[in-house]
Amino acid sequence: MTDASTPQGGGCRNAPVLKERGQREVFCGLTGIIWLHRKMQDAFFLVVGSRTCAHLLQSAAGVMIFAEPRFGTAILEETDLAGMADAHQELDREVDRLLSRRPDIRQLFLVGSCPSEVIKLDLARAAERLTQKYAPAVRVLNYSGSGIETTFTEGEDACLASMVPVLPETQERELLVVGALPDVVEDQMLGLLDKLGIGPVRLLPSRSLDTETAVGPNTVFALTQPFLGETHAALERRHARHIPAPFPFGEEGTTAWLAAVAQEFGVSRERFEEATAAPRARARKAIAAAAETLAGKSLFFFPDSQLEIPLARFLARECGMQAVEVGSPYIHHAIHGPDLDLLPAGPQISEGQDVDKQLDRARAARPDLTVCGLGLANPLEAEGLSTKWAIELVFTPVHFYEQAGDLAGLFARPLRRKGLLKMEAAE
Ligand code: SF4
Secondary structure (H helix, E strand, O other): OOOOOOOOOOOOOOOOEEEEEOOOOOOOHHHHHHHHHHHOOOEEEEEEEOHHHHHHHHHHOOOOOOOOOOEEEEEOOHHHHHOHHHHHHHHHHHHHHHHHHOOOOOEEEEEEOOOHHHHHOOHHHHHHHHHHHHOOOOEEEEEEOOOOOOOOOHHHHHHHHHHHHHOOEOOOOEEEEEOOOOHHHHHHHHHHHHHOOOOOEEEEOOOOHHHOOOEOOOEEEEEOOOOOHHHHHHHHHOOOEEOOOOOOOHHHHHHHHHHHHHHHOOOOHHHHHHHHHHHHHHHHHHHHHHHHHHOOOEEEEOOOOOOHHHHHHHHHHHHOOEEEEEEEOOOOHHHHHHHHHHOOOOOEEEEEEOHHHHHHHHHHHOOOEEEEOHHHHHHHHHOOOOEEEHHHHHHOOOOOHHHHHHHHHHHHHHHHHHHHHHHHHHO
16 A cells, blocks of 8 residues: 555664663653643643743743643742642642633643652642542643653653543544644644544544543554653553554655555555545655755764654655664654664664763764754754754654655755855855
8 A cells, every 4th residue: 555665775673773871961751741732722731840840841832922821830849848748738729729710621730840859749649639629620630741751752651641541441443543743734634534534533632621532442543653652551551452653754654654544444545545646746746845955965863852763764765865873762663663664774773872972973973964952953063063953843743744845844954054054155
């Protein structure tokens, strides 16, 4: 159904992986609240944290001004350390104030962070206590966004994983699509699945609790984000079955993802061709425009968002780039295996990080483009390397056919800018 085939020299599924466990340079899992609060319109994320956590959220979300924001921080002062009972009471008071002021909230997430006083607070117990108090009007769940435990995309994983055990049980055969996508992209995806005749389709997270999904032994699920390892495990514990597939980045990735789902639901080749031919052609054309800039250029991924392996596959196969190193915070073969199969052999695959050693490797390789976190981008730019901020890839709509050209464009832009600067300098 798809022509995505293993590269001639072999893929990377069995390539040796360089495992590093040193200092990391990534944002913490609280960052996920920035996109999750936009997606889940009846949810509120109450970070139980310090002033640092409040500042991170404010500056990350600073560009958005909401009359009624859907996240906030309950700041735990050091004095709260004196008595945990007081801290629990204080948290209950905060939640009480919030919920009485905001009847629109149907799901409340208590989000843990790193300060030691927060770690000592049992948020799972608090969530249970508060659920008993506010059910059925409000469901209270908890997860950790702590920088000690999570990289920035793991916040979404932890949030979704916290929802899985409380999803209702179903015996229906349904497709569950897992991962937060911008609404416009989600609508495109639902349109494609509809054309293929696949349904019923449920979403996790759904836009609101009213349209909530159920899960059971006849549920099959497809991931749209490669950083959902915990959620994957939680769904399997509910006996749902994963449909392994490359991720829907670029024309080829999208086609392969849809083909895996279509095969599961017995869609005919004719129907698949009919539904996908036009958007495939549009995507190929849009990618070709950016690929002119990208072809033949070398590429180095620092581990950041866990999108690295599928993006490297897209950039290598559809844009003609050559990956030197592809680093990912975690590699799950059940999730990343299909993309590793398609990624042409050659790059160093690395898992985890020892940032100084990795910087040395990047400096030695002097790649044309380095994808990394904000903290590393400026120093590397100062050393003459072109960089792309990994976080932008999570905040920008990049999935499925209609975004494939924009995705390639995101990588082409820093190279074009560098080309222009060189020309100006030469004049
Ligand atoms: S959770 Fe930890 S790493 Fe994240 S902002 Fe708060 S203190 Fe910093």
